[in-house]
Amino acid sequence: MIQIEGLSKLYGRDVFALEDVSMHVEKGDFVFLTGPSGAGKSTLLRVLLCQDPPTSGTVTVAGRDITRLTPREVQAYRRTIGFVFQDFKLIPRKTVFENVMFALRILGVPDVQQRRRTFQVLKWVGLQHRANAYPLELSGGEQQRVSIARALVNEPALVLADEPTGNLDPDLALDIMNLFREINSTGTTVLVATHDRELIRHVGRRAVTLDHGRVAIG
């Protein structure tokens, strides 16, 4: 599903956020991307989201080199994956329902199907009763679940999550991880960036460790 070869990202003249990173993630895998703060985890995910272009190297997702996409192709690519942001990135003036449904609206899914699928996903993350609430009315854990719902509503083959439990307490963090496990059990490839070793140990999946922009343990 994901093939990264010799990926480097240079900021300024001599700051390598990523240096010669190579890794593979097979279809249906659940992989943690871990390492201390500043290791390059978020940078790698930003490259995978085409938010930051790499300085060198190739990144192939589902057989497609995402480093050579046009702006229009980048938007189309983003619609095929699900991304869970550390800071949730929910639109404050839209309700929970509208935030999740937005991911289907931009795909041009018919209105009726949009509503049905959105309700299904909100039920799955346990927030169907909060559909009409606004993000600011939700707790951190609820906001993160909305973010996850939005990432899943278009049934992507790949879900990327950048520190999805970074702002949550341990119990909530475990709940969120269980959600990701459930997602993965349906065949979706999951790549989660986290510095929380306890969480990785608890979930018990493959972990790729980055250190100072390099792969320490693959």
Next chain:
Amino acid sequence: MLFAGLKYFVTEAVMGLWRGRRSTVLSTLTIAAALFVLGVFLTVAANLDALVERWSAAAELSVYLQDDVSLADRAEVQRALRNHRLVREVQFVTREQALGRFRRDFPDLAPAVADAAAHPFPASFEARLAGEAPGGDGLEALAGRLRKMRGVTDVRYDRLWLQRLQAIASLVGWAVALLGAVLALAAALTVSNVVRLALFVRRDEVEIMELVGAPLSFIKGPFVVEGILQGALGSVIALLALFIATAAVRGRLASAAPGLIDAGSISGLPAGMAVLVVAGGMAVGCLGALLAARRLA
């Protein structure tokens, strides 16, 4: 799907305009002011064109006859006019018809000539000329010859000053076009700034939409519709103000110079032009919004 997309754009645009209603009101009024000024000039130009057309259709050469002109002399004058290469059409106007015209055109002054037998309006021949009289020399010669004929008291022709009036009307038309371009640019820049402000205020939301993969047209669409709506609203307000102003001017002229100026002949902006103003306002709003949203490309 297209209808659903448009419905989304319009809904989002209306919500956006409402949320930023203060700046919406300011920009809409600015557009309205610019289009009002343009509308005033368009109305003046339209009325001027109508006036020139009316006067062009009227007599271009008038030959006034003595009250006691003989039939033979009258026929001689008529023959001289009909046979001339510059004259396209000749019409004889009797004294009674001349009086009737005066009463029709100046109803308030009609009582001054109540005595139909003693009025000062002579009979005349009115000639319409064929095409442009080259240099006016042919007309001068014709007028000179007619003045010398028996039974003729005066010869008047309006061609030269009418041509001058047409030139002025044409100049006004050019001025309107130039003014229109300048005002359209000002209105577009106003809308552009308002949309740019809206984009700045909603930059987080725009970023989120970009990150989840919304097509650029999806992100820009509501802002473009906002611009179009502002342009449409501004032009409607301008047309309303123009309508009120035209009615006020007509009323003023009617009371200030009754009988001398036919206030009823002053028309408002023609319907076709009004539609163009609205369409132009919407186009300008759209252009302004596209200018502001191009950084999203």
